[in-house]
Amino acid sequence: MKAEPETRIVKGVDVKFSIDNLRQMPNSISEWDGVRNFEARNIMRDQMKIGDKILFYHSNCKAPGVAGVATIVREGYPDYTAFDPDHPYFDTKSNKEEPKWYMVDVQFECKFSQVLTLNSLKQADELKEMVLIKRGRLSVQPVRKSEYDFILSNAEIEG
DNA sequence: GCCAACGTTGGC
DNA sequence: GCCAACGTTGGC
Secondary structure (H helix, E strand, O other): OEEOOOOOEEOOEEOOOOHHHHHHOHHHEEEOOOOOOHHHHHHHHHHOOOOOEEEEEEOOOOOOEEEEEEEEEEEEEEOHHHHOOOOOOOOOOOOOOOOOOEEEEEEEEEEEEEEEEHHHHHHOHHHOOOHHHHOOOOOOOOOOHHHHHHHHHOOOEOO
């Protein structure tokens, strides 16, 4: 799951969100709101289950890469930020009766001492088929167990 | 249901 | 800040 750790202003609101921001939330839990892509939405709505681990990826920043791990603690439910005209993620085409967008809740699991950069991930033969490498440009995407295990085995966990 | 125009993502 | 790649929209 990708988030942007550096300041980005959308309708006057800074939408940056890093692994540190997640850790600092109450109980280190946050809603994963603002996803406005059908394929990414379907993954959150239909596939993610409580207890699933996710790789927290920092995108659109100086050092893009995997920053740590989080866990799904609530399965897909309507992304209500789409209903609020004052919210940066408002969408006129979504409403409570027929929600167009969905989100999950995630809880901080661990942070890597150093971000595993996209550049370094690209060097690994084990990750050649990874959606992140092959395709990019999708903010919620599937990770094979072998890819997840490889990434974790190459990460140093902070603390 | 095609596809051109347009908008967004996200690395660099 | 540029721009390639890709997703979405809307006219026909």
